[in-house]
Structures are given as structure tokens and as C-alpha cells.
Amino acid sequence: MRTSPAADLTDAPSNSVQVAYALHYDTVTVVERCCALLGDIAPVLLLAFCGGKHDPAAAFTALRSAYGAIPVVGGSAAGAMSGGELGYSGMEMGIVAFTAAGPVPQVHVTHGLLHGEAEAGEALARAVAGQAADDAVVLLFFDSVASTAPLRLHYASALVDGFHAALGGKRVNLIGGGLLTDMNLSDGWVFDGKGVSKHSAVALVFPPEVKAETTVMHGCRPVSSFMRITRIDGAVVHELDGEPALAVIERMLGLRLGSTDGSDLSLVATLGEKHGDPFAPYDENAYVNRLILGANRSDGSITLFEPDFREGARVQIMARDNALMLDSVRQGTAAARARSPAAKPFLGLYIDCAGRASARSGAPFEEAALMMQDLQASFPLLGFYSGVEIAPFGTYSRPLDWTGVLTVLTQAMP
């Protein structure tokens, strides 16, 4: 689909980084079209997001055929966007090509997510800490789906907690996303630099002259009073205010969550934890929201996307609000436009929760299209639809649900 009017978003002031987006059912063709859009360049690193209907090995081989044995990182995406176009049919391909003429990130990989997300995060951080400068920009991507039957996710919160813990006091500006093949959480995989893998995380560490200006766009508003989590086990919330969580939520909302067996993702409502003063006026940036991955009718529990809520936490039921989501995008893009003129932007990255797509949310139009249209970026911009977003929240980064994370990477002016 194409936004109207199409914004010229790929007219970069410098050609050190180029982006391309294409859509085609044939894997080799979609890669060839992206390569044609990238033009006659010699990239030294590719960040690629590939629709889940494509054969990942064929995509990787095609990219290597085009550019030689350079590192290819990134992975599957439920959809992608750039240059005023976007799609989430699983046939998209979005590529960021880094050339030697500009800042090129160092790549670090872990393949240990299946053995523990926290441990994998720690291992990744130990590798990153040796190279990253203080406040270095680090992009982190991992495959979100650990197993499909039963559905289990790789928890971003554990990965990020492990990562922060092993940095040894070093602060980095961590931004990233969980990779999916589609909106149904069917699968996910990673381009790890040398091939295609699962249960992996890849970190891109930028040199110190690169900074990131990040705007988080939300779209949920509280629709209940505060409740306390009185029993929780990881991501499974058993009780709210001493009653079965599922019963409390369904009674309060007057509707049923998910399908008959409650095994699918419900986007009707999320649980939100407000940070800071709980009685301060509503501020979307004060909330960490968690999607409800499924409900268990036999024990009355609900399972959240992440296991980072704690017993005793005060939470509210949050409703997705499409009008609020679009307003948030307008405000967020306005903030991104108003960035400091002292830094030269060379790449915009939009990590967008797949649930925000119109086909999933029921929004009257695509918020990502609105973002591209409003931003009128004069730098290369690429986005992809993710399972979870990682962005700075307070003093450190954490995973967020139902958000659009717009990061503009800048390079200090000489």
C-alpha cells in the first residue's frame, strides 16, 4: 500500500547509508528489487528485515550474491515500510545498507536464547561492553517466538535485564525489537551476520559519534481504577485484588477475552503499570503496557507478553485507543522533526508493534503511513513490524508493547 501523498524519505544528505523497500512474492526478485533501489553502492554491512513468507536462506543467499560475503543482520518481520510504502503480507523486504563512508556498527551475536534469555543477554553484554563507549547506541534484535506449540515467547524483559546487568555499570542507549514472521506469532528468525538462525540475538554497537533521538508513540488509555497484582508467576497473572485475574478483567469489561479457548492473543485490552506518581495526570509515557498473550479458563489466569510485572504492582486495564494512537504518532513525529540541528541525521528506524497495523487494530488508516507522511524525513528511513519494542524508559531501556519506537540516528557535526 502507498501513502498519499508519497513523501520523499530517502533523499539522504549523505549517501553513507541507503535504504530500500520492495514487495514481491518471489524471494530472489524482492532482493533484486531492493538492490536495484540501493543503486551502485558497496555496502559493508546490511540490516535487512524480510517478510515471513520468504525463504530466509534464499534471501540470505541472494543478498550475499549481490554484495559478497558482508555481514547481513536483522531477520524476519511481520511487515516493513519505507519511502511512503508499507506492507504486512509477509512478502516485504526492507534493507539498510551501511557503507564505509559513514558510521558502521560492530556486530555481536548470541545463539543462546533457548537456554535462557537472561543468560543470553548477559553474554551479549559482555561482548558489547568491551567495545561500546559510554552512552553508545546499541540496536538489539532477536526472534520473539521460542516455540509455537504451545506458544512461548523469548522474553525481551529477561534479555534486556540480563544485558543491563552484565554491562558492568556502563550505560548504553539500547533500542530494538523482537522479530516475527507474521502477526499471528507463527515464528521468527534472525540474520546473524553469517546466516539464518533461531533463538538468537544480534547487537549492533555504533561508534561514539553516533547518537540516537528516540520517540515512543503509544496508544493505550486506562479504563479502570488501580488494581494490585496479588499472585503472579513469571508472565502468568493469577490474581488481581485477590480474585482470578481473568474473571476480574472480563467482569469489569463486560466482554470475553480472546477466542473460546482463550489461546490466542487478545488485543482488546492490555495491563498497564504506571510509573512515577500514580495520581499524576495521565501521561502515556508513564505507562508500561503488556499485551495479553492468552487466557487460561481452567485456572482463571492470564498470560502477559513479558514476565516483568511483580506481585504487589498497581496496574490498570488499558484500552487500545486508535484515535489516541494516531494523535500520539502526530505528536511523536512533530517531536522527531524538532530535533537538535547540531547533529546530522543519517538514518531513521521505526520499530512498530505489529498489533498497531490497521488490519489488526481496526484503525481507520495506517499509523505508520501517517508517521512517514508527517515526518517528511530528509534522511533514509526504514521501519518494520515487530513483536516487542525496546526503548529508553526512565534511566534505562526496557521492552514495551503496543508502541511505535521512532529512532533517528545522528552523527555529530565535524
Add this chain to the structure above:
Amino acid sequence: MNRVGIGNPFERELQYYRNECNDLGARLLRLQEEQSQAFLEARRSRTVARLVREAYRFAEPAQAMHDVGGALLQVVVEAALCDRAALLREEPPGSGRFLVAHAIGGTSMEADEVVMIPNPPAFFFTSSLRLDRPPEGLLDVLRLPFILWGYDRSSGHALVIGNRSEGNVSRPFESGDQELIETALFVYLDVLYRKHAEAQLRQAKQSAEEASVIQARFLETLAHRLRPTVEHIVTLVQAMASHPGLAAGPEQIAAVTQQLSESSRDLAALANDALDLATTRDQSLHLDVQWIDLGDAMRRVLRSCYPASVKGGVELSVTLPKRNVSVCIDRDSMHRAIQSLVSASLARALPGSAVKLSVGRRGDGAVEILVGCTAEGAPSPAEPAPEDAGQPGRPRAEPNADRVAVARRIVEAHDGVLLTETRLNGGSQARIILPVHMARDDAGFA
């Protein structure tokens, strides 16, 4: 609903507002959910309109016919947001034997795969709410539990889309989806028919142009051959007119008579050739058709053209379909047709370039034999080669236009189509399309 305390009035008031807040919040959420659902329903109802609008773009002449199936399937997947989709072709019609012509979304599902569906329904869907069993083989195409199937018995084409689950983006299929699947299938068939008609028109135009070229060349040859004879006559007449009293000696008369006689015989032979050519063109070819393995036929062409390719320094190769395909043709005449096209390409190819012969089944089941020359700037096989210039005294080679004309005549006699095209890179190609009823898939693999 939270219980209202009966003690402290402030607590009661707090509880009252809390209850109101929760109630209003729940109403707000339900309203927003209803709004979202209404929009999603509206979006689904627009899917068919979008599908029709997008799919008819493929009817444009610029869209190659062999691309239509995949491109249309892409539009279907984009519009329906399904996990997998496939276009199938029943071969032979009515057999229940379906070949996957195009597929999207499954690495385990490949084009040319064969699925048996003994009793294919015109329309069917599966969902968790539907208890009747799907017809045998129907779920084997996409290997997914939830499918939406449409089938046109008269053409033997079918379209199926499917989902792994019914949650999240994928809503359950229902009877109302018949419009979606049938519209997509019939738009595909309509575009195919348009492409067929377009190909036939192009063929007719090319035939007319070729006839015109051959006629012009014949007239040119006639003029070349006629000129010496007429010049001899004119010379003799001028001599007699200038010197009426001059009596020609017997040697002079014998010499002029000899020249006139030779020229006359040459003209008579030319007239006979012209009559023979016209007769041949009017006659219908006698074809001794039988099922021929296309791979064998192509290899035979390769063998016969190999010496010429080596001599010209041109690489000659053939690409065959993964599955064995047989065609019902006259072995020798079709060999001559394809050989003529390859020879025409070789005559044009620059040293170091390549002439490629490729064979494939298209989405509509037709067999396509492509003869392409990769040489930059190579003229179309229908254009005259330098060797064709009818210089007197030079051995006369079979002109490229004649080669193409011969090939066209043979292909048309087989109920096929021959199209010659100039590609964007300046190379040229000839495309033989044999109709689906003349082709069959054999069990083995090439």
C-alpha cells in the same frame, strides 16, 4: 462490580467514583472495540473491490503472461492477509489431478507439485465451526487446517487460500467468502483470456508483417534477376535501332541469343519457384502427431545446432522444467521449427554471447518454448541477416524472416502461437506457445 463500603462516607464516595470510572472505562473500551470491529468488517468488504482493481492491472500489455498467476496470487495474499495461497490447474480437465501452478507462503509447497482431489467442489471452506469433512485431497494442497477453495470446472483452474489458525488477524472463513475466492479466480481467468487474445492479435500482426517482408524480398530478387535480361534486350534493340542497315554477324546474334536464353530460363525458374512457394504456403502441413518427450526434442535440436554454435563462438544451452513434460506434436516438423528459430538466433548472435533455449509450463498449462539471444543489440530473428542480402552470384542462404515464417507455419499447424519479441536490453527472443491440451506431465523428473 466492587462492593460499596457502608462505613466512612469518604470511602463510600471513593468507591462510588471508582465504580463509575470502571463502568465508564468498560463502556469506552467496548465502544472502541465495536468501532474497530466495524472498521475491520468494512475493510473486508472492500477487499473484493481492491482485489478486482489491483488484479486487472495485470491485463495491461506490459505484464508478461507467465507472470500473471504469481502477481495475482500476491494481490490475493495482500488483500486477504492469509498464510498461504496457491493457483492450481487440473490436468487433464476432469481428472481430479491438480498441478500447483503458483504458490505463496510455504517452503514445503512447490510449483509443479501434483495433488489428487477426486471430487473437487466448486466452492468449499473449512472452519472450526463447520463439522462436515472436506472432500478428499482438499487439505493436501496447502497443508493447513483452515482453507477457502474455489474451482472452475470448465477451465480446470482452482484457487485456494489458507490459514494456520483462526485467531488474531485470521478470522474464520465463512460462506460469505465465496465472493472473494470466486472473484479472484474469475479475474485470473479473465486476465488469462485477455492475454490469449492479445497474443493471437500480436501473432496475426507479425504474420502480416512477415508476409509483407517476404513479398518485398521476392520482388527485390525478381528485379535483380529480371534486370540483366531486360538490359540484354534493350542493348540488342538499341543496336538494331541505331544501325538499321548493319547486318549482325552470326556470332553476335548467337551471343545475344545465348544471353537472352539463359536469362529467360533463369526467369522461368524464378517463376516456378514463386509458384512452388505459393503452392506450398497454400497447402496444409501433414502432421504425424504423437506424444514426444519435450526434453528429448530439445536435446535433438541442441545436437543439430551445436556445430553452428561452436563455429560462431556462441554458447548454446537448454533449460528444462523440473518435471518431465510430453507434447503431442509432429516430431520432425516441430524439430524443424525450433531448429529454424535457434539457427536464426545463432545467425544474429555475437561471438561470446549466448543463445538460450528454455522450456516451461505456464500458469494456464500451456507449454512455452523460449529461444532467446543474450547478445546486446541483436536484431529480432524476423529481421533479415546480413547474409540474406540478395547479392547476385552469392550463395543464397535461408533468410531469417523465412526461417521464422517456416517456424510460424509449423507452430500454427500445431494450433500453437509463435511470438517474436525484442527485449529491453536489445536482445531478441522467439516464444512458441503450445496449448494446454497438447501437453501432459509425465511421472518422472527431468
